[in-house]
Structure formats: structure tokens, C-alpha cells
Amino acid sequence: MKLKIASKILDANERIAQDNKRVFSSMGVYVINLMSSPGAGKTSLLEMTINELDGRLKAGVIEGDITGTDDAARINALGIPVVQINTGSACHLDANMINEVLGDLPLNDLDIVFIENVGNLVCPAEFNVGEDIKTMVLSLPEGDDKPLKYPLMFQESDVLIINKIDLKPFLGVSIEKIKSDALSLNPSIRIFEVSCKTGEGIDEWAKWLHSTLKA
């Protein structure tokens, strides 16, 4: 009984996600669903990426949070169109939440929309929202055991961004283990190593993004 309901919810979600994707696509907007644990650095990555892309791609952002507008304020400070969704108690964004804010962004003027999901390494991976790709952030302090403990997120993501690599000297964490375990779960996942504090690696990620959109 419970399973039947869950499957209906996921079916409905998938239908709305496809609707969203058609809208984005018809406007020529590329969409990235950005996911991670709380505090892995999604908003910092957006700030760095948007600055790096400045003048090359016009970006907009949809911010998903349980409550509050802190992250939207950070993006707004960059002069970028941003919409904040508060999910209340929901631990992930779903396609319907995105559908309801489609009119709140100037999609006609944008090349790319980043959807920053609620900080959670589990449920967001189950809900498509109409994105072209899923990108996950794993921060180094979270540890190198995360791919095998939260496999669905790594399996569903097209891109893995390993953040906070500036902290590597102070942690007993193996980037190689993260990469090899992620690749064993998902051989086609593309991996970038960055520090949103020092800026290391951001150029490479932004260059890849730029070339992907132009392709």
C-alpha cells in the first residue's frame, strides 16, 4: 500500500519534470540540479561559478531551502535573477515546486539555470525536477566513505564536484578513494576537484560548463 503511493508520487513527479524540461528547452535554457549534504558548499560554488562565467553565460538561480532566504540573498548580491523556494518540512525539491516558479525567472534572457536543492545526500537524488544534468558536491571533510554509503546520489549524478580540497592537508581523507568508488558506482560520472575558498579548479569546471552549453 505504502509502496503504491510512493510510486504514484514519483510517476506524477516525473510527468511534471518532463513538462518543466520542455519549458526550459523551448527557452534555450540549460538546467543544472545541484545537490549535496548540508554545508558542502553549493552556494559558494554558485557564487564562484557565476563570477567565472560572467560575460560568457547569463545565469539564473532557483534556491531550495527548508526555510529562510540566506542563500537567495547571497545570489541576489551578485545581480543574478534568483527565486527562493521554501520547502517547509520537505527534505528535497520536487518537479511541482519548480513548475510553480517557472514564471518568476526571465527564462528568455538566460542561458543557464542552477537549481540549488535542499542540503541532503539521500532524497533529492530520487526526484527529477526537469534538469539537463544533475551535479553533486561532496566536500572533503565529509570523508571518503560517502560514495559507498550514499550510492544513489553518485549513481544519479552526471558530475561530481569535490569541494574544499584546500583542507586536504588537515584531513585523513583519500581523494583517490572518493574518485575510484564514485567511478565504480557510475563509470561515466565527470569529476572536478575545487576549492571555493582559494578558487582552485573553478576555471576548469566553468570551462567544461561553457563548452557543454555551446555544444
Added chain:
Amino acid sequence: MKLKIASKILDANERIAQDNKRVFSSMGVYVINLMSSPGAGKTSLLEMTINELDGRLKAGVIEGDITGTDDAARINALGIPVVQINTGSACHLDANMINEVLGDLPLNDLDIVFIENVGNLVCPAEFNVGEDIKTMVLSLPEGDDKPLKYPLMFQESDVLIINKIDLKPFLGVSIEKIKSDALSLNPSIRIFEVSCKTGEGIDEWAKWLHSTLKA
């Protein structure tokens, strides 16, 4: 319709949580529901705490993970009774999952059981499992904006353990902001600052735990 089902699930969960609590209580076992984001250091905290309590309190552990037995293996290596629950796709432990493993721990011989929840700063806070207290871990690299972004977890927790304080010199994070925001959400929350790497602060937390159980 959706809301009605959710409330029924939470009602059923609460009933089973009370059953669990009666069982634990009748065996003289104190129970801690341990929650955090992925990689905040729950298992490391358990390792340090169990070592610190050695000879004073007899501990057992219930490990909750989406998949795998890594954490249970780490606890098992300490010679402590441990049961691993794999939740599959569920992003939190519920009371029924705990109920099903009650017979797998030698409760009669134990003083304290730690229930390590799935790494998630959202949903675990909604589900009582039969614990005496909820303890959350926030690691410093997650940032000082977490109390206001994930308020329910801070409101529901009796204890907040701020972990990875050894990384403070390398992070632009204010411990004072974490503490004041947590206290504004939950004035009675008890806060400890620890490093599971250097061991700093573990004695104070263990001493508090010991005195709480003996009270």
C-alpha cells in the same frame, strides 16, 4: 490526502516509539538517538565516547545506514555489541526499524544504547525511535548558517555536539554564531565542542553522559 497519510505514519511511529521506550526503560537502558549530516562524525564520536566510557558504562550501538556495514564494522572492532540496520532508500530511521532489532542486542547487560541515525539533517528529526534524548552533531566545516537553515533538528535535539573544532583555524566559521543561533531556537539545548581527531572536549561530553545516567 497526502497530509492525512503522513500524519497516520507519524501517529503509528509515535506509538511504536513509546513501545520501544518501555522496553529500553524496563531493561534499565538509556538511549541516545544520534543525528547529523553525512560525514559530520557520528561514528567517530561513538568510537571516542565508547573508549572514554570504557569500564564505566556498558554500551551497545544500533547503526542506521542506507546500505553497507562500514560503521557497524568500526564499532564491532571495539568489542561492543552492534546491530546494523540498512534502510534501503529511507532517509531516516523510524521506530519500527528499531523495534525489529530490539532482540538483537543484550539489553539486560547494557547501560546505554546509541542509535546512529542515517546522515541527514532533515527527516530524522521528525521520527522518534524510543530514545531518552536526541543528540545532534554539527561539524564546523558545514558552516555557521546551519541552525537557521535546518531549525527543526536544533529544536528537537537535547544536545548539540560541535565537532571538528581542530579545523577552526582553516575555516571562516563562527562557533559563537552557531551557539547563539542554536540557543535562540532551543534555549535548553546543551552544547559541547569537540574534536574527534585530537580528542579535545570528549572527556567533558563523556563526563556529562556519565553523570546523566547516574542521576
